[in-house]
Amino acid sequence: MAEDRARPGELDQTKYDADDSVKIICLGDSAVGKSKLMERFLMDGFRPQQLSTYALTLYKHMATVDGKTVLVDFWDTAGQERFQSMHASYYHKAHACIMVFDVQRKVTYKNLHTWYTELREFRPEIPCIVVANKIDADIKVTQKSFNFARKFSLPLYFVSAADGTNVVKLFNDAIRLAVSYKQNSQDFMDEVLQELENFDLEQKAAGDPAPDREQRGAVEGPAPS
Amino acid sequence: MTCTAKKCGIRFRPPAIILIYENEMKGKNRQRIMPVRNFSKFSDCNRAAEQLKNNPRHKSYLEQVSLRQLERLFSFLRGYLSGQSLAETMEQIRRETTIDPEEDLNKLDDKELAKRKSIMDELFEKNQKKKDDPNFVYDIEVEFPQDEQLQSCGWDTESADEF
Numbered sequence: 001m002a003e004d005r006a007r008p009g010e011l012d013q014t015k016y017d018a019d020d021s022v023k024i025i026c027l028g029d030s031a032v033g034k035s036k037l038m039e040r041f042l043m044d045g046f047r048p049q050q051l052s053t054y055a056l057t058l059y060k061h062m063a064t065v066d067g068k069t070v071l072v073d074f075w076d077t078a079g080q081e082r083f084q085s086m087h088a089s090y091y092h093k094a095h096a097c098i099m100v101f102d103v104q105r106k107v108t109y110k111n112l113h114t115w116y117t118e119l120r121e122f123r124p125e126i127p128c129i130v131v132a133n134k135i136d137a138d139i140k141v142t143q144k145s146f147n148f149a150r151k152f153s154l155p156l157y158f159v160s161a162a163d164g165t166n167v168v169k170l171f172n173d174a175i176r177l178a179v180s181y182k183q184n185s186q187d188f189m190d191e192v193l194q195e196l197e198n199f200d201l202e203q204k205a206a207g208d209p210a211p212d213r214e215q216r217g218a219v220e221g222p223a224p225s
Numbered sequence: 226m227t228c229t230a231k232k233c234g235i236r237f238r239p240p241a242i243i244l245i246y247e248n249e250m251k252g253k254n255r256q257r258i259m260p261v262r263n264f265s266k267f268s269d270c271n272r273a274a275e276q277l278k279n280n281p282r283h284k285s286y287l288e289q290v291s292l293r294q295l296e297r298l299f300s301f302l303r304g305y306l307s308g309q310s311l312a313e314t315m316e317q318i319r320r321e322t323t324i325d326p327e328e329d330l331n332k333l334d335d336k337e338l339a340k341r342k343s344i345m346d347e348l349f350e351k352n353q354k355k356k357d358d359p360n361f362v363y364d365i366e367v368e369f370p371q372d373e374q375l376q377s378c379g380w381d382t383e384s385a386d387e388f
């Protein structure tokens with residue numbers, strides 16, 4: 001968990017601390033349509049930045065929320081999803097998550113569980129939207145209930161990157177959620193946790209195992225109001 | 226030249242792609258026979274389709290025939306040359322051109338994944354509303370209420386505490 005902070009030069013994430021900047025991550029299995037959704041939202045305006053060493057694509061976007069300009073970085077995976085796990089730095093400082101499955105493939109729905117579990121290990125509080133993509137292929141799915149979203153009280157969006165249904169709404173809502181999450185920030189809590197981790201590390205004698213995620217979870221208290 | 230493609234098929238012996246089309250003189254069907262040369266059971270159907278489509282002599286006639294259809298026709302020829310029955314070839318084509326919904330695509334390497342994506346692209350492109358379409362709308366919002374009466378998607382029911 002600490003290693004992503006040890007490489008500031010390569011992938012500087014301190015900018016996400018600035019008031020006008022948010023980070024939104026995409027999760028989901030291979031070929032569910034994450035990249036197509038990004039492209040549909042950004043249209044010609046998209047300027048993807050490939051970071052191949054991280055198997056990562058960054059899309060930069062400028063949005064206006066309540067009259068204020070917000071710089072949005074969308075993080076999209078570029079192959080790493082095949083391991084059904086992302087590097088810690090992918091989650092680091094994220095303010096919202098867009099989690100996609102393919103309505104034509106059950107495995108991608110089932111795997112939401114794995115994605116969600118990992119997301120919550122790193123970012124217990126950030127808003128997360130569940131996205132049922134490719135509804136153009138089978139519009140009847142929009143008449144069905146999907147318990148995953150209900151079980152975790154997550155909003156569910158039916159979208160199509162192909163015909164565009166609800167894509168713009170999805171991304172604009174995600175940006176709003178990210179901004180409002182940031183304003184009522186849990187980031188403060190995360191910083192405190194990091195301090196605690198460092199403290200913990202310093203306390204331990206060399207050779208002791210580093211604190212694992214369980215321990216991190218254990219020091220988590222209720223969020224400050 | 227204005228040429229409206231009507232039908233496109235393949236002849237096995239001697240191998241040729243055959244196009245039925247209509248030219249300026251509406252109502253009169255014509256036939257164009259495009260011989261297939263240097264094609265064996267080891268040939269690459271995609272390459273062969275591309276070559277034919279770009280062949281300077283046939284190009285203008287094949288504008289309306291998709292690369293995928295040509296590729297499929299070459300697959301029939303290849304099946305024939307390898308001694309497969311028509312049914313076997315059709316099954317093979319079906320496998321190569323459809324997505325197995327049970328397959329875990331996370332397990333594939335880049336090349337295989339790209340193949341699956343290109344199969345998916347067929348429907349994607351068919352349903353795609355492009356920016357230059359006259360009736361293109363950037364922000365399309367449709368509400369699909371998730372109320373209690375809905376029927377389950379059928380993917381939740383395997384065990385009681387699973388979603």
Ligand SMILES: Nc1nc2c(ncn2[C@@H]2O[C@H](COP(=O)(O)OP(=O)(O)O)[C@@H](O)[C@H]2O)c(=O)[nH]1
Pocket residue numbers: 028029030031032033034035036037133134135136137159160161162163342343344345346347348349350352
């Ligand atoms: N029919 C349909 N196909 C889609 C849609 N979105 C993506 N696809 C197809 O799914 C394939 C994988 O999409 P991609 O964005 O590369 O998935 P990613 O691996 O999650 O980034 C694409 O090649 C498209 O053909 C959609 O909304 N409708």
Ligand SMILES: [Mg+2]
Pocket residue numbers: 034035036076077078079
């Ligand atoms: Mg992608």
